[in-house]
Each structure stands twice: as structure tokens, then as C-alpha cells.
Amino acid sequence: MVRESTLMWIQYITGLGILVLGALHFASLTFLVQGGYPNALSYANVVYDRYEDPLWAAALEAFLALLSYHVFNGFRVLLLELNQGSGWTKAVNVTMALAAIAAFLYGTRTILVFHLGGAI
Amino acid sequence: MxxxxxxxxxxxxxxxxxxxxxxxxxxxxxxxxxxxxxxxxxxxxxxxxxxxxxxxxxxxxxxxxxxxxxxxxxxxxxxxxxxxxxxxxxxxxxxxxxxxxxxxxxxxxxxxxxxxxxxxxxxxxDLRPFFEKHKKVMPYIIRDDIEAHQDREFLQSPAELNEYMMLTDCIKCGLCYSACPTTATDALFLGPQALAQAYRYTIDSRDAGAALRFDVVDDPHGVWRCHFAGACSAACPKGVDPAFAIQQLKKLLLYKRNAMKSRKPAPESEKVREGTSVEEVLKSMPKEWPSPPAPK
Known part of the structure; x- marks a missing residue:
């Protein structure tokens, strides 16, 4: 059984990581694309030029991992405050853990497809 | 008569x-x-x-x-x-x-x-849920030698006293508990009063019960559910700042868990306390304190 303080410590660390990697992610979609702002959010520029690069793909994967934890742990906290009971707690913990894993795996698949030059 | x-x-x-x-x-x-x-x-x-x-x-x-x-x-x-x-x-x-x-x-x-x-x-x-939570955090000095040294005081410097002095003003009125938005939705949340008292006794240099209290407050409905709204501190009629104490308790759990667990409690004074001995007081105490019947 993981201690609540450990879960919350990771929550704070992932929050800080999201701040950094999220900023990098939005920059990569806008002014860091080739050609600057005029080409911002261009599918080809962002997907092919940026996420074929392994470093950018790794950064996006890390961002996804942080988000998957932070979002679903935050949601778990909200649900535990809204309702109480051992059955509810167990159900929320398991559901949120599975949802985080599912979101992470689905996102990873998308990043891998882009990285390998495919299209969604 | x-x-x-x-x-x-x-x-x-x-x-x-x-x-x-x-x-x-x-x-x-x-x-x-x-x-x-x-x-x-x-x-x-x-x-x-x-x-x-x-x-x-x-x-x-x-x-x-x-x-x-x-x-x-x-x-x-x-x-x-x-x-x-x-x-x-x-x-x-x-x-x-x-x-x-x-x-x-x-x-x-x-x-x-x-x-x-x-x-x-x-x-x-009915204040019973409030006092149950207060009791749960063990609001008293915990140490192995407390029974053996009833005739002496444990030493504490003014600086060590100042660390928790403000929190001793709590009169357990329940106003902070009433003002807390987390308590309003989470019935199992320990509440600002109990958490502040958990910090008060844990930080007390005479205490060695950090590990026991950490087990209670480091819970899905414990200290981490405080969102630092600060309503408890605003409501307190005695100037106690439970919101501050709760954030300090979080800090202890994150940064000083092991240090607090292994901390040696303050030594006892060499001077034997004068007056009636604790043994005599204990002998004269009733085995069970009378308590009023619980409300229906």
C-alpha cells in the first residue's frame, strides 16, 4: 500500500514537470516550429518535423507520463472527497489507476506512430 | 441532605x-x-x-x-x-x-x-465526531519513559516552547471544523483542529510519538485533503492558526519523516518535583470518570 504522502509528493513533482514540459510542448506547437508563428499548429510541421526527432518525441512521452499521473491522481482525490467508504475508495483507486495506464498507453501509441513517420 | x-x-x-x-x-x-x-x-x-x-x-x-x-x-x-x-x-x-x-x-x-x-x-x-477525531491524533505526550519519571519535569527551552505555543490556545470549540470546506464534503477528513493538534504534539520537543501520529494523518482522508482555504484560521476566536500548522505538518511528512521518527525526546530534569507525588494523585483518582449520558 502506497502512502498518501508518497502519492502527493509525486503529484507535486509531476505538477512542476508539467509546467516545464507543458510550456515546451506549447512552444513546439507555435513559435518553435520551422518558419515561426506563420506555420504554427501546421500538422506537417509539428508532427513530421518535430516528433520524428527522438528528443522531441521523448519530451512529449515524458509530458504524457506526467499528465497521466497528475490528472488521474487529482481526479481520485476529488472523488474521495465527494464520497466516502472503503468500497468506494477501492473502486476509485483501481479505476483511476487503470484509466491513467490506458491514457498513457494510448498516448504512447500515438507518439510512436508519429515518430515512426505514420499518420493518425 | x-x-x-x-x-x-x-x-x-x-x-x-x-x-x-x-x-x-x-x-x-x-x-x-x-x-x-x-x-x-x-x-x-x-x-x-x-x-x-x-x-x-x-x-x-x-x-x-x-x-x-x-x-x-x-x-x-x-x-x-x-x-x-x-x-x-x-x-x-x-x-x-x-x-x-x-x-x-x-x-x-x-x-x-x-x-x-x-x-x-x-x-x-453533537460534538462527538469532532472529539473522536481529536482523540484519534493522540493529543498528548508520547514517550516510553513517561511512566517511569512521574516525579520530574522534562526540559524544554523557551525556543522549543515557542514552536507550538500558539497552538496550545485551542479551546476545542469546533468553529474551525464548522468553517472547513473539506470537512463539509469529506466526513472522514480529520479536520483542522485535530490536524493542528497532531502537529502541536509532534513538534513538541518532549514527544516521541511522531511515527504513531504520522500513521493517522498520512491517510487518504488525512492531512493531504487540506486545500489551504484558510477558513479555519479566519474562524478561530483564539487566534490559533490551524491552516499554518497543517502546512507545517505536510512539510514534516515530506521532508522530516525519518528525522522526526528517530528524534530523541527532551531529557528529564534532575530536580525532583516538590509537593504531592503523581502516585498519590493517581491513587486518589476514581478508576472511571463519570460521564453524562449520550444524547439520543
Whole structure:
């Protein structure tokens, strides 16, 4: 059984990581694309030029991992405050853990497809 | 003296006639609820003469002794020490005995029981969930040698005392518990009072019970559910800052868990305490303290 303080410590660390990697992610979609702002959010520029690069793909994967934890742990906290009971707690913990894993795996698949030059 | 000869207690409201004239009459809008008759609480208005120094508690007692003896209100010391008369006055958590009616600047004083606790009757709530949580955090000095050294004091410097001094002013009135938004939604949340006391005893240099308290507060419904709204500190009538203590408790758990667990408690004084020994006091104590019957 993981201690609540450990879960919350990771929550704070992932929050800080999201701040950094999220900023990098939005920059990569806008002014860091080739050609600057005029080409911002261009599918080809962002997907092919940026996420074929392994470093950018790794950064996006890390961002996804942080988000998957932070979002679903935050949601778990909200649900535990809204309702109480051992059955509810167990159900929320398991559901949120599975949802985080599912979101992470689905996102990873998308990043891998882009990285390998495919299209969604 | 036989029971039949026992004098009945007399409650008298001070007769202020000739001392001072009432400044104005104020409407007391009081929440009423009789569990045997009412399905839900309702408000009833009473007109109360207000003097320069009339407190909300004085107003409620005026109602009880002059207008409606069925009004249930809990109070004891009448001077902001016991915490019994905690209630919500004009929408804010206050001690009725410390709230001057004129200071409210209103011709209508709305009084209702505190939030987040079961209602027994009128302005009286069942404080048992609140005290259960207080007991859960073990609000006393824990150390292995406490039984062996009953005749000496444990040494503590003024600086060590200052670390928790502010938190010793807690009178357990329940106002912070009533104001807490997390307690309103999470019935298992320990609440600001219990968490602040957990910090108060953990940080005490004489204590060695950090590991035991950490197990209680480091829980899905423990210290981490505090969102630092600060309503508890704003509500406290004694200037205690539970919100601060809770954030400090989080810091202890994150950064000093092992250090606090292995901390050696303060040594004992070499001087033997004078006067009645603790053994003698313990011998004269009843084995079981009488307690009033639980409310139905």
C-alpha cells in the first residue's frame, strides 16, 4: 500500500514537470516550429518535423507520463472527497489507476506512430 | 441532605433596570429544531433589548428566561474560554459569549448551529465526531519513559516552547471544523483542529510519538485533503492558526519523516518535583470518570 504522502509528493513533482514540459510542448506547437508563428499548429510541421526527432518525441512521452499521473491522481482525490467508504475508495483507486495506464498507453501509441513517420 | 430538600438551581438574568437603558431592540432570528416535532430546522424571531455590553449569548439567555424557555443553547464559562457557545452568527463562525451585539451593526441577528456536525436540538450540535477525531491524533505526550519519571519535569527551552505555543490556545470549540470546506464534503477528513493538534504534539520537543501520529494523518482522508482555504484560521476566536500548522505538518511528512521518527525526546530534569507525588494523585483518582449520558 502506497502512502498518501508518497502519492502527493509525486503529484507535486509531476505538477512542476508539467509546467516545464507543458510550456515546451506549447512552444513546439507555435513559435518553435520551422518558419515561426506563420506555420504554427501546421500538422506537417509539428508532427513530421518535430516528433520524428527522438528528443522531441521523448519530451512529449515524458509530458504524457506526467499528465497521466497528475490528472488521474487529482481526479481520485476529488472523488474521495465527494464520497466516502472503503468500497468506494477501492473502486476509485483501481479505476483511476487503470484509466491513467490506458491514457498513457494510448498516448504512447500515438507518439510512436508519429515518430515512426505514420499518420493518425 | 435528602434529595427532596435539595435546593433547585436558580438562574437569574442580571437586572439592569436603573443601571443603564437599552440602546435599541434587536430581532434575534434563531434557528429552532425539535427532533421529536420538526422535520427540519426553521427560524423564529424574538425581540431582544440590547445594552452597550450585551453579547449574543446574553441575548439568547434573555430569550430563554423571558420569551421562550424551550430554546436549547449550550454555554458554560461566558468568557471565551470553554468554547461551548460556538455558533454561526450573521453567517460567520463566532463564540456567542465573545460577540457584542452592537458590534454586528445589524438590527437582525441571525443565529444558527455550527456546520458539519449532527444537530441535536436548536443551537446544540453533537460534538462527538469532532472529539473522536481529536482523540484519534493522540493529543498528548508520547514517550516510553513517561511512566517511569512521574516525579520530574522534562526540559524544554523557551525556543522549543515557542514552536507550538500558539497552538496550545485551542479551546476545542469546533468553529474551525464548522468553517472547513473539506470537512463539509469529506466526513472522514480529520479536520483542522485535530490536524493542528497532531502537529502541536509532534513538534513538541518532549514527544516521541511522531511515527504513531504520522500513521493517522498520512491517510487518504488525512492531512493531504487540506486545500489551504484558510477558513479555519479566519474562524478561530483564539487566534490559533490551524491552516499554518497543517502546512507545517505536510512539510514534516515530506521532508522530516525519518528525522522526526528517530528524534530523541527532551531529557528529564534532575530536580525532583516538590509537593504531592503523581502516585498519590493517581491513587486518589476514581478508576472511571463519570460521564453524562449520550444524547439520543
Amino acid at each position: 435528602a434529595a427532596s430538600e435539595q435546593k433547585q438551581l436558580e438562574f437569574k438574568v442580571p437586572n439592569l433596570e436603573g443601571v443603564e437603558k437599552p440602546i435599541k431592540n434587536v430581532i434575534f432570528r434563531v434557528s429552532r429544531f425539535d427532533p421529536d416535532r420538526d422535520r427540519e430546522p426553521y427560524y423564529r424571531d424574538y425581540e431582544v433589548p440590547v445594552y452597550r455590553f450585551t453579547t449574543v449569548l446574553d441575548g439568547l439567555l434573555y430569550i430563554k428566561y423571558n420569551l421562550d424557555p424551550t430554546l436549547a443553547v449550550r454555554y458554560s464559562c461566558r468568557m471565551g474560554v470553554c468554547g461551548s457557545c460556538a455558533m454561526i452568527v450573521n453567517g460567520r463562525e463566532r463564540l456567542a459569549c465573545k460577540t457584542n451585539v452592537l458590534s454586528l451593526n445589524s438590527n437582525i441577528v441571525t443565529v444558527r448551529p455550527i456546520n458539519n456536525l449532527p444537530l441535536i436540538r436548536d443551537l446544540v450540535t
